[in-house]
Amino acid sequence: MAVVGKYTLGVTVMPEYVQSEGAEAVLDRLVGGLGANQLTTSPYVAAQTQPGEGLREPPADAGAGAVRILDRPLWGANAVFMRASPSFVPDDRLYANIGYAPQPADDLTRREGHLVGDFVSLAKKRGVEVYLQIMAAIPPCLRVQFGGPSATDEPMLPDGRILPQRVDKNASLAARGVRDYMRALIVDLSRHYPDVDAFKFDWPEYPPYHFLALFADYNPQVRPYAVALGLDFDPLAEAMSGLLEKILGGNLPDLGLGGATDFDEALAKLTHYCPAVADHLALRTHLVERYAAFLRQCVDEASGGTKKVILQGFPTPWDQLSGFAVKPLSRHAHGLAVKFYTMHWPMMLANYASHLVPATPDQDMAIAAKLSQLFLARSRGYEKTGDFIYPEPGQGHGITAASIATKLAPMQAAATVPIAGISHAYGPISDVVDRFKAVWDASGRHAEINRYCYMSDAKIDALAAVVSGSI
Template sequence: MGEQAFPFNDFQDWMYSLMSKRTLGITVLADFILSEGVDAVLDNVVDRAGATAVALNPTVTAPAEEGQGSWQPPSDAGASPRLFDRPLFGKTGLWVRSAPSYVPQERFYTDSPYAPRPASDLTKAHGHVVGEFIDAAVERGVEVYFQLSGQTAPGLRDEDRPLRPDGGTPKRMADTGCLASPAIRAYLYAYVADLMDQYPKIAGFRPDWPEYPCYMLDEGFQDFNPHVRRWALERGWAFDDLQADVAALYEYLHGRLTNDDLATFAAGDRGAGGGLALLRRYPGVFDWLRLKSALSVDMVRHWREALDATGHTGLKLSANAFMPPLTLLTGFDFAG
């Protein structure tokens, strides 16, 4: 069999041809854009990695004194110290203070109980860099997304936080909000409109965790907030019945486990059979998992409505979520 002509000048041209047919997105926190520079980041993301899309957050940061602002990188589920492999502002770990990259317009938030984060001296000094990055990326033919929290608001109120089936506050690693909270949904609606007014070249949004993140056992048993009860009853769910079963399972796991239970969980199948048998004692748990899935889908639908309401046609929505099988507990449904 004779040699066939390769229809590209070199391997790199061939790879770029393949990349042009599908999306390859990379998330870059704006901290690193400020730390390394617009062109340096785009050279790496686009020219070296071949990305066709990039996501960033509309936030600017600067190094802070110890104890001020937040420590970066954040703790790994609260269990172990972490360091940046790629230094930020020349350090592998540091305190930073932050502010929005733009001046929020209060007129967008008249229907929201939550107000946007206020601009600060950081906004004035560094906010322009985010806009410059967006312009430069678009000039290179790259789609730009904003990656935002999918279910919370600044100054989150307790009434908008998830609850356990017994009404208590769960022990959590992630301080996320209740997916059914009207106040949070109103804020997200306003936030999207505000951002599109400021950054009209954005191609879309990536809501981060439009679900219930699960790092700790308690987080697997949220959310029985009254907002969820109202949402569920309006859609015909037997909420009180399933709450009773989930509460009973929670109570069993927190005081009634036996040595036989533990032996079953440590069996060769890693407790799969025993776990299923335990869940069958509380059938409402299965309905609870389905409800969380429906609620997560409804939150993503709310995001879609918020994007459409801006009047900017063609805005894309790409949620960032936990992967299966953890989605069984977080609620996110990739099938929709």
């Protein structure tokens, strides 16, 4: 993710806006108006459907994000239901005899699929780097909400249960069928989009949105990876299952977590009580690192080494839980990106709290304060767990510049490749600008904005003032 000129400024633009507004109009706003020199899009096209058919845009984030609306109207609306089709015609021969088939091309593909390639070409003519974002482990991998693994490839809890409903639909990173599919898809996309500069992989980790997801992955296909680390898979699963049972049952002894001043200290206390925690996290980190190595090999082979690999994941301390360890991942990526999607953070803590508070209802306020201290790195905590809510469109996220810098700094120190901060454009203008400026400054002007759908013209003007005022 090389710095272009004095800065790197990327924006994620989903194809439906190229369809809705036109490629030139989008490029005029983002390249000409904002000063973006790197754009990310995805290999699909979309069509509006009747309410309740297909999936909602913007995503409802498992229900918590249903308050979200689009700042930029899409086909004239601030929230739509839509379906998606590949923007290319998959080569079925590449997917023969593997566990997953690509989503087939259809009339929408044939009618509007070319718009993605047109957008790439027009952006390149303006001297812009273009990345193609796909989901790392959610077949068919074209867009986050569409798809999912087979039951045998799901991440599993230590007792063998499949994870319940969650925000992400990631497969186990050990799933052989998913790897076979990804290898074929990367070849297919490399042939259809030879001009893109990089593949950006979203969620090449174990997304830590829900508390129970922190205890995956004990899918049987993980066993060889545990053996490679010298871990005994079955006793590890048994130990982690016992720990989870104690936590959910409110039977965990007082470990002094209330006195921990930061996440590392709290984790050390938990690991001292249950040493299996260290092995569990090491296994997840190993799975992510091995999957990243696989993705890099696929891209190198498919593109002849001409395309970069960009991996994006959660900030600290969630990176320790998701397996997104930047030091080992730097060996396999050309660049890393850290997602400051701050509207998700209270949603995540609300889920964590829901698994902790029922066992100790008298500790509600203490749990809220401790979760806030350990995960949000902000100047004030939440008074009660009920305060962990998904912010409304006009509600600020309350995340300070200092907290963003605190989260990004250790990841920058560990990375040996360029690392960008990704600021989210959801929220009121002043809050979006403040959060972007914090990421922009902390990342050394090496930042991205997600997503164009929340970037009204007024927001673009305000963000452009930050960019132009610092170069």
